[in-house]
Amino acid sequence: MIIDTHLHLIYRDRLTYPWLKDEPGLDADFTWETYAREARRLGISSVLHMEVDVAPADIEAETAMVQGLSQSPDSLLRGVIASCRPEDPGFAAYLEAQRANPFVKGFRRVLHVVPDDVSEGALFRENVKRLSGTGLTFDLCMFPHQIDKAKALVDLAPDVTFIIDHCGVPDIKGHGYDTWKRGITEIARRGNVRVKISGIPAYGDRENWTLDDLKPYFDHTLGAFGFDRAIWGSDWPVCTLGGGLSTWVATTQALLHGCTMDEKDKLFAANAKRLWQLG
Template sequence: MPTGLIDTHQHLILRDRFGYAWADAVPALAEGSFTPEDFDLAVAGFPVAGALYMEAGVDDPDYRAETRHIARWVRAGRYLGQIASCRPEEPGLSNWLDECASLGVAGFRRILHVMPDDLAQTEAFRIGLREIGRRGYTFDLCVRADQHDIAADLLRACPDQQFVLDHCGNPDIAADGFDAWSRSLSALAAFPHLAVKMSGISANARADQHTLEHLSSYLDRVFELFGADRVVWGSDWPVCNLGMGVSRWISVSLDYLSGLGAAEREAVAEANALRIYRLR
């Protein structure tokens, strides 16, 4: 088994500081905060060796303040780095990238599945992505399975940008959407500058599907298409509470990784994250 997992997708919900309109409408996340100490309690006894903070979809007025706040924890060693929120389509992107150089930022994300599809198809958005890539940052793609064609267009338009596809490309497991997801994921995997994140899929599944037996066909397809050298792992805490919860997800992940060779396990658990996100 790997000596430890690097969590490339850990959120916080800090309601005393920021607004989270999306979470306020989700019963499992609607009340209270979800802090680093809460995460530590949830994963006690599991081999989580380090974490990369993932922006948590705070309300628009707060997204830069969130990054500045998390930077304190990066400097203190709580996080290996952070994936910050950005608006590639906006004129002020360069100034934001300049500031982020001192905030422990390893990459950026703009959550596309909650935005109109045509946003990512604008030239302004793509110009912004190319600037992010020129500065050596990754960009996490958070899209639904039915938006994979939009992701493919971005991959073609930004060949020098390292992308990471969140949550295995968000298969609609509850609706047994394997076939359509598998076909479109195959097209995405053909782009060598795309990695994929083993995270978040239990939130798309029914309670009776929260087993390795059921999820393994989706994970098998991810590894078949991308290979172990293009897969990173993430908890998606606390959003994973919509699914099987973080402790169960870690257990399922470790059980699945135990079926890989030693070098593949270490790559997925740690080495790929360090390389793709350029973490120290």
């Protein structure tokens, strides 16, 4: 069984995605039907949708759209990690509304698309602390040089589970291993942080990456966090920039060569199932 904890769906006729104009490789419709056809062939049995940084006015509409798709017969969708704006005064009311919806499993605010001082604001930090006691997770997507911002948020709310997306977004193509490694080692020392093994082919040479290019990053991430604190995600359709869903599943399997069945199960399914109480 594989649980995909990081699926993005793009429906340009229903929602607005301001960032797509700068990403021609992703400026297209990526639908549930297209993803599910391939996912079922790979043994993916449950899926969480990850917010796609839609326009702020469409945040709640995105959750509603995905929840609607989950109602179709035999859907694999089990919940969403919803977009949020902790820097906004309306966050507290938004959080209470989302808490009433069991389909919402957590939140994400992408940090590398905003100025660094956004996450340092008093309101942003106060609102992140509001997640304490809710059971809702918070995904952190940032560049290696922003690791101190992530650590500050993590330390503010020790009973909130934070998830580092995409192994910390290493610059694999630019050989940025040493800087990235230090940051991952430091944040992994915090017990309320998990890491998502997802999407890293997109950070290498997208046309010519090899297994050996990814292996040091994969190995250090799992070495720092351990198999009990790692979860798997596809980052589809971003992963199509580096080979696609089937390639990433096969690559992960190859990188896990020599690991036990228990370790593989933790990464692919058991940890996610426990964290988000997925049936």
